[in-house]
Amino acid sequence: xxxxxxxxxxxxxxxxxxxxxxxxxxxxxxxxxxxxxxxxxxxxxxxxxxxxxxxxxxxxxxxxxxxxxxxxxxxxxxxxxxxxxxxxxxxxxxxxxxxxxxxxxxxxxxxxxxxxxxxxxxxxxxxxxxxxxxxxxxxxxxxxxxxxxxxxxxxxxxxxxxxxxxxxxxxxxxxxxxxxxxxxxxxxxxxxxxxxxxxxxxxxxxxxxxxxxxxxx
Amino acid sequence: xxxxxxxxxxxxxxxxxxxxxxxxxxxxxxxxxxxxxxxxxxxxxxxxxxxxxxxxxxxxxxxxxxxxxxxxxxxxxxxxxxxxxxxxxxxxxxxxxxxxxxxxxxxxxxxxxxxxxxxxxxxxxxxxxxxxxxxxxxxxxxxxxxxxxxxxxxxxxxxxxxxxxxxxxxxxxxxxxxxxxxxxxxxxxxxxxxxxxxxxxxxxxxxxxxxxxxxxx
Numbered sequence: 001x002x003x004x005x006x007x008x009x010x011x012x013x014x015x016x017x018x019x020x021x022x023x024x025x026x027x028x029x030x031x032x033x034x035x036x037x038x039x040x041x042x043x044x045x046x047x048x049x050x051x052x053x054x055x056x057x058x059x060x061x062x063x064x065x066x067x068x069x070x071x072x073x074x075x076x077x078x079x080x081x082x083x084x085x086x087x088x089x090x091x092x093x094x095x096x097x098x099x100x101x102x103x104x105x106x107x108x109x110x111x112x113x114x115x116x117x118x119x120x121x122x123x124x125x126x127x128x129x130x131x132x133x134x135x136x137x138x139x140x141x142x143x144x145x146x147x148x149x150x151x152x153x154x155x156x157x158x159x160x161x162x163x164x165x166x167x168x169x170x171x172x173x174x175x176x177x178x179x180x181x182x183x184x185x186x187x188x189x190x191x192x193x194x195x196x197x198x199x200x201x202x203x204x205x206x207x208x209x210x211x212x213x214x215x216x217x
Numbered sequence: 218x219x220x221x222x223x224x225x226x227x228x229x230x231x232x233x234x235x236x237x238x239x240x241x242x243x244x245x246x247x248x249x250x251x252x253x254x255x256x257x258x259x260x261x262x263x264x265x266x267x268x269x270x271x272x273x274x275x276x277x278x279x280x281x282x283x284x285x286x287x288x289x290x291x292x293x294x295x296x297x298x299x300x301x302x303x304x305x306x307x308x309x310x311x312x313x314x315x316x317x318x319x320x321x322x323x324x325x326x327x328x329x330x331x332x333x334x335x336x337x338x339x340x341x342x343x344x345x346x347x348x349x350x351x352x353x354x355x356x357x358x359x360x361x362x363x364x365x366x367x368x369x370x371x372x373x374x375x376x377x378x379x380x381x382x383x384x385x386x387x388x389x390x391x392x393x394x395x396x397x398x399x400x401x402x403x404x405x406x407x408x409x410x411x412x413x414x415x416x417x418x419x420x421x422x423x424x425x426x427x428x429x430x431x432x433x434x
Contacts, residue, residue, distance in 0.1 A: 021271025023377030028245055032375070033278040033368070053427040054238025060424040061250040063370065065384045067422045073431040081434035118423055143384070143404075146360060150367015151250070153280065158249070160240030167282040167360070178434070187360075205284045206335055207277040210270040214290040217298035217395070 032157050037200045039162035040096060042193030047101045049075065051159060052192070059155035062148060066126070067119045070112035070141040071148035072184050074105035084177055089189065090168035100164065100191035105174060106152065107184035108145035110138045138185065145187060156192055162199050164191035249374050254417045256379035257313060259410030264318045266292065268376060269409070276372035279365060283343070284336045287329035287358040288365035289401050291322035301394055306406065307385035317381065317408035322391060323369065324401035325362035327355045355402065362404060373409055379416050381408035 022029055030036075052075055060069060076085050076097075085103060086094040097103050113130040116123055130137050149165075156163040166189045174186040239246055247253075269292055277286060293302050293314075302320060303311040314320050330347040333340055347354050366382075373380040383406050391403040 021268050021376055022275065023248065024245055024375045028241055029275055029375065031240065033275050033372070036278070038280045049433060051238050052431075056427045056430065058239065058246055058250050060430070061253070062367065063255045063380075063382050067424075069424055069430070071430065075431055075433040077433060084434075115425060115429075119425070120422060143363060146363035147367045147370070150279065150364045150369075151371060152367075153364070154368060154371050155250070158241045158246065159238055163280075165280050178432075205337060207284075207286055208332060208336070210273045210277075212332075213273065213277070213286070213288065214269075214292055215395075215399075216266060216292040216294060217301075 031160075032154050036157050036162075037204070039164040039191065039193065039195045039199035041199060042100050042162065042164075042191070042195055045101065045194045047161060047192055047194075049077075051161065052102070052104070055152065055155040055159045055161070058158060059148065059151040062151035064144040064148060065140065066116070066123055068112050068116070068140065068144055069119065069148065070109045071145040071152065072107045072109045073152075074107060074178055074184070074186075076103040076105060085174065085189070088170045088173040088177060089166070090170075093166045093168045093189070096164060096166065096191055097189065101193040102191075104152075104190045104192060105178065106145065106149050106187045106190060107179065108138070108141035108187055110134065110141050110183040110185060112141050113137055142185065142187065149187060153190065156190070161192050162195040164199075165189070166191070248377075249371050252415065253374050253379075254415040254421070256381040256408065256410070256412045256416035258416060259317050259379065259381075259408070259412055262318065262411045264378060264409055264411075268378065269319070269321070272369065272372040272376045272378070275375060276365065276368040279368035281361040281365060282357065283333070283340055285329050285333070285357065285361055286336060286365065287326045288362040288369065289324045289326045290369075291324060291395055291401070291403075293320040293322060302391065302406070305387045305390040305394060306383070307387075310383045310385045310406070313381060313383065313408055314406065318410040319408075321369075321407045321409060322395065323362065323366050323404045323407060324396065325355070325358035325404055327351065327358050327400040327402060329358050330354055359402065359404065366404060370407065373407070378409050379412040381416075382406070383408070 076082055082098055086097040089097055113127045116127040153163050153165060169189055171186045273290065293299055299315055303314040306314055330344045333344040370380050370382060386406055388403045
């Protein structure tokens with residue numbers, strides 16, 4: 001298996017500066033995936049709510065099961081809110097939350113089903129059916145919101161922002177702290193801001209190659 | 218809250234054809250999110266293993282917890298393998314699998330921990346610690362592989378391919394059929410190929426707006 005060709009499936013990807021096998025230019029592939037790094041430290045530059053909204057308005061179009069789009073964002077911005085969040089992060093992640101211009105708690109809305117009549121009118125009856133199935137709803141919400149978390153991280157980068165996703169936290173405590181009334185379940189925290197260079201001093205870690213990560217039948 | 222400005226945070230995004238609040242050009246935002254649709258029918262054009270590998274080699278760089286990268290791909294290509302997969306899809310999804318040039322079963326590798334010494338050398342001891350914690354491993358694998366599923370769907374589009382993700386399937390039966398020996402857990406199936414136009418006849422469904430999907434503190 002090789003991918004170092006610029007012609008695949010009869011298409012010449014060298015036209016317009018596209019990388020091998022890709023339909024986007026190399027600088028886009030670099031921005032979104034190849035050069036992007038998980039940021040641990042940020043410049044003091046602010047990130048406005050409008051920038052976060054622009055990212056959301058891009059990635060909301062990504063597909064989810066039955067168009068349920070259960071991802072929700074808690075935008076943590078004020079010094080007081082940051083302290084409340086940092087208290088529930090694992091020790092190594094507290095300073096990262098306190099040092100970022102803004103942190104997002106990505107959450108799954110277990111009450112997503114109430115929007116089904118709007119989001120998937122042909123399945124409107126499912127809203128009532130799911131009302132009495134909280135476990136099924138939580139499973140659907142988590143699965144689809146995690147897929148959307150992938151879209152969101154790519155979307156932040158597409159907006160020229162650096163993302164620092166972190167799973168080390170007391171999710172139940174965060175839910176009690178912020179989501180006691182709305183039924184959101186926290187999935188991960190993403191620090192967002194601007195960085196100098198790649199925003200990290202660590203050498204890039206290895207990844208598994210395609211042959212290690214796939215089987216063909 | 219409005220995002221219909223082309224100047225945010227003092228940056229003018231109209232330069233170089235970038236959309237409001239974005240660092241990528243409008244055609245890229247359209248390709249990856251805004252115009253892309255879940256494809257239900259494909260042209261007969263083939264999708265080579267090299268194309269799939271190029272997508273993997275792009276999205277493998279996306280962040281996961283401890284760089285565990287637990288997403289695995291089963292590439293379902295032969296007529297016999299398609300029939301085996303289609304038998305475990307929900308009724309409405311069978312013809313979609315049989316009609317796609319290639320289908321990917323996205324799976325979470327519960328044995329991901331054996332790669333930690335390579336992928337996160339500073340955490341190498343975790344490989345042994347996780348050996349006796351199968352439930353913890355499955356949870357970590359599922360969470361991070363779902364985030365990677367989001368990256369992969371964007372990556373397929375970045376390669377100019379149409380994606381048709383589907384969750385309607387008997388996941389346990391697929392695991393028994395294909396993954397009895399390697400411990401992979403199927404998450405969703407994504408049909409991959411080329412489409413005429415957007416690949417769907419349905420009008421685009423609504424999405425929740427930023428104000429409905431977020432809170433700021």
